[in-house]
Amino acid sequence: MKKRLDLPLLTTLGALSFFVFVPMLSAFEYSIRTPLEGGYGLTHYKWAVDNEDFFHYILRSGWLSALTVLITLIILVPTVTWLHLSDSKLRPLIDALSLLPLVIPVVAFAVGAQISFPEFVQNTVLELPFLYFVLALPYAYRALDIGLNSISLKTITEAARSTGASWVRTIISVIIPVIRGAVMATVALTFALSIGEYTLTVLLHWDTFPTWVTYVAQENILGAIAISMMSLVIPFVLLTSITLLTPDRSAQRRK
């Protein structure tokens, strides 16, 4: 069947890719310039990789983000599942509360954390994943909410329970695989948001990959752009490979 070209759709996509890809391509072009020798080269990429701080900070941001993802899944999947199953009157309230991180300025949030958190919490970088979790909450909550809305959660849960699955097994062996798409979206959103978080991290005086990049930019702007390009590509490759490597049975389903 020959599909007709959808002009409005193409226009939108075209405009969108203009805003997304043109700056990226320009940044890339800029990052491979070699002003001293003229022409193009990978000098700045080499400079970045040779910098021992590069791996230190990218690893640190990586595990902090991975921890955030873990916290998000452990807290949110059972909570949102429970909200759906219990028909709780609290659900609209919690729906609204989950949006709060979008309206509270990060500055206020950071100051609040500094005033209210006990010292031993403020003294460890482990405070960041919990705060990132709050920042990612509006997106993660909605992704899971939509996923759970799209299945007959109650019947599937009761079927699993009556077949012998405990609550934990029901969530791990049945619910998460069934809403795999929504879980992957939650992982991707939370990871991307955490690994790129700058404002909160700086205000709380921690150093992560994004704050280090800004610092580096002051001495070598082209190097900083090269690093940014890598930080854009590396998580993308990581997330794509996670998505591709997790067995996707929905592909078989469509056979």
Next chain:
Amino acid sequence: MTSKDLTLTNVSRRFGTVTALDNFNLHVGVGELVALLGPSGCGKTTALRIIAGLESLDSGKVAVGEKDISKVPAHKRNMGMVFQAYSLFPNLTVEENVAFGLQMRKVAKHSRLKRSQELLELVGLPSHAKRFTHQLSGGQQQRVALARALAFSPEILLLDEPLSALDAQVRVNLREEIRRLQISLGTTTVFVTHDQEEAMSISDRVGVMSNGVLEQIDTPDVLYNAPATAFVANFVGVMNRIPANLADGKVNIFGKNLVASKKGSETGKIVALLRPETILVKKSENQGNAKVLTRSFLGASSAIICQTHEGTIVQSLMASLNTGEFQPGTSVDLEVTVNEVMVANG
């Protein structure tokens, strides 16, 4: 055979101001199939969910064998359940669905897949093991759900209107198959349905429920021929309600004096409850006592619906052989073929 008997003692459950179950008692013997039948909202599904552990009870006791399981969580009850809605796990293949209960019980993979194949053969789907659930028809999905519920040899099998979502022909086939399997495996079974034909055709006993109370529980024959209450009489099968007067324990219907079997303190103006097959229609030479409204040919028998001169609608069920002459408008004489009649308050 791992099946056990099931006993519910004085089980009550309230939802806000609504009483879903009121001092509910039920005993299901080993290997017996008991259907709970009743209109929607009568508490039959609540009873089943309490047995399964998916609903908590306010008071009373649920026991399997000698063991009180009232506080045991659903996943430790060892009961198989088939739901009204399609409940297969969409991320698993058919055989993985069937093996799920065994997987939860930590049975080794090859043994559980072997058992899964056995069960799929039992429900007639041996070649569907590798398919995904969305590739199956509704009837096939319910067969797989049945196989899943039976795979771990449950002590009790619970069926929550498993046939309601299916086409008429599939329903009839599948209910016979459920019965065949249930007998051959000897699994104690509770079957909830609002379809009386379904309940009557495959059950050892049927419990008729109304407003959270078990009105009567007995074999289908007794329920039909000797209903304990007016509710059961009206709910099970077709029942004519003919207004009459009760005097000296007798009721006069169509000129015949019948002995009234009273269930309560009925007196004076009452309604007589008569099955269609106890009413005989005869062609009348003159006015008769009724006129034919319609005749429905049902094959071996025909349903003839008449209206008496007093305005009461009466249905008769007769062998089709000589009913061709009862065209609409024909004057007829109605006769009662039994000598005893159940009465209820009018």
